[in-house]
Amino acid sequence: MNDIIFQAEGISKNFGGVRAVENVSLQIEAGSIHAIIGPNGAGKSTLFNALSGYYRPDAGKVTFKGCDITHAPVYKRIEMGMGRTFQTSSIFPNLSVYDNLLIGLESAASLSYRIRPIRAPLRKTIEQKLERLLDFVNLRGSAYRPVAELAHGSQRLCEIAMSLSTDPTLVMLDEPMAGLAHAETARIMDVIRKLHSELGLTVVFVEHNMRVVLSLAQRIMVLDRGKMLAEGTPAEISENAAVRDAYIGKEVAERV
Amino acid sequence: MRKRGGLIATAILLVLLLFVPQIAPRIHLAISVCTEVLLFAMAAMAVNLLIGYTGVLPFGNAAFFGLGAYGAGLTIEYWHAGFLSSIGLGVLASLIGALAIGPFLLRRRGIYFALLMIAFGQVFYFIAYRFTDITGGEDGMNFSRPAVEWLGWQLKDENFYYAMLAFFVVVGIVFYILVRSPFGRSLLAIKENETRARYLGLNTDRFIFIALLISAAIEGLAGACYGLSIMFAYPLMLDWHNSGNIVLMTILGGSGTILGPFLGALIFVIGNDILSTAVPWWQIPLGALFVVCVLGFPKGIVGTFLDLVERRRSGFSYEAREPEFQSTSLPKGETTP
DSSP: OOOEEEEEEEEEEEETTEEEEEEEEEEEETTOEEEEEOSTTSSHHHHHHHHHTSSOOSEEEEEETTEEOTTOOHHHHHHHTEEEOOSSOOOOTTSBHHHHHHHHHHHHTTOTTOOSOOOHHHHHHHHHHHHHHHHHTTOGGGTTSBGGGSOHHHHHHHHHHHHHTTOOSEEEEESTTTTOOHHHHHHHHHHHHHHHHTTOOEEEEEESOHHHHHHHOSEEEEEETTEEEEEEOHHHHHHOHHHIIIIIOHHHHHHO | OHHHHHHHHHHHHHHHHHTHHHHGGGGTOOHHHHHHHHHHHHHHHHHHHHHTTTOOOOTTTHHHHHHHHHHHHHHHHHHOOOHHHHHHHHHHHHHHHHHHHHHHHTTOOHHHHHHHHHHHHHHHHHHHHHOHHHHOGGGOEEOOOOOOEETTEEOOHHHHHHHHHHHHHHHHHHHHHHHHSHHHHHHHHHHHOHHHHHTTTOOHHHHHHHHHHHHHHHHHHHHHHHHHHHTEEOGGGGSHHHHHHHHHHHHHHOTTSSSHHHHHHHHHHHHHHHHHHHOTTTHHHHHHHHHHHHHHOTTHHHHHHHHHHHHHHHTTSOOOOOOOOOOOOOOTTOOOO
16 A cells, blocks of 8 residues: 555535535545546535645645645645646636746746746756656647637646646646547546556546546545545445435446 | 847837937927936836736836835935935835835735725825925925036936936846746736646745835836936825826836837827827827727737737748547547536
């Protein structure tokens, strides 16, 4: 069994009177693909935002690489090796793909405050990393186009590459397949597999499509109405009666 | 090509600016108005750093302009500061103002940032307005321009323009280096999408604070020089009307472009000068121009021009194609999720 890289204990988040997430705990092994799944309004994204520092949780503790990061500012989490994407692609729309990636690479190399130009050898290393990222998501052909002009799926890929630009060990993807067509979904799934197999990263992703999750994830957590319904391997989850009744539906579960 | 075009435009502009004292009298333009254009262009550049390159709205920016002017005036009046030291102290006053209000401004973004900044700007306005014993209150304060003599060169009214042009060129070069550096790129990232910038590891609060300080220093310099050029500082310099004028110049010329604010200041200051002597209702055409600009050309004159050039060019250029999708790994029976 691998080390636990990321751990959340008793996370709760309320919005006014609505309990979006209630007492949810989670452990993620280094180098695994972990999925958070649940129907609409289950609190997946809220949990995700509380874990990644977008919201402060009302209760609970988040630990990353052994450090308590519950109240750490976002930039600290990124420095420690966390990266994330958003449900609606969060990119720099008017900048080229190249610049989108460059900003993260410069941030990772602690060059963001620099005013003097970057010297040639250093610039070259950064450009090589940039080209590797472009190849990884297969966007080299669009490198100099503004991201806003790209197709939705390509914007998503660009965002994934951006989240990789800061050299993370844990990548959090919030509904990476949301709103994508069949072919584009397959492309994103390939990339997620490569994140795990080629780059050896730990991946956590939110998804509401059970089939995608069962074929990608090694561990799955099911949320329903803000609470954890079940947790386990894909086989355990598809066998779980509560999950089957509440979420998948009998017919689909039998086919899987 | 865009870069070369910009270089050519800048070179032509510089040559024109060098010969302004020879050209201006022939077109019945006072040289003091030309100096004013330079200094307001400098202030607009400072505002442009925040609006066009960082994405925050400095609607109380005139506080920095006024602090620069009062800083220079008060130090000349009470401490007998020299020419350069009075300008330096004006910049310092403006920086201290920014240091004081910055931490409060950073707590909000968007329109609330703008409103907070107007409020803080008005605080400085009322300080200048109320402390009559020191600042001269509503009447403002007159002060003399310290004499300058460097190696036999004397600063006079005739060559004051050139001294200001030197400051303007230095600020322009600094601005150019700044916005094209990794630091400038980080600011642009914050303008484009602050959440994403944060999730790329940028401490966005600190970046905005630094941008605010740089902007305040540049605008303080413009204010101090303006004070020295008219040998006068008055409360309305700090007022939100003045902030509005400088924001208007920036947007009119084109925020987010290097030459835009200069063009905006040129149109605004000279338009003001000509129109205000010709018609009493000169603010109406100016307002109309601003409305047309915001509705029709939100990128300003320079920004719209650059877009046109770009569009014409891209019509001939090779467009990179999207890579083909490969569908290999989707489980059977899958449709759009």
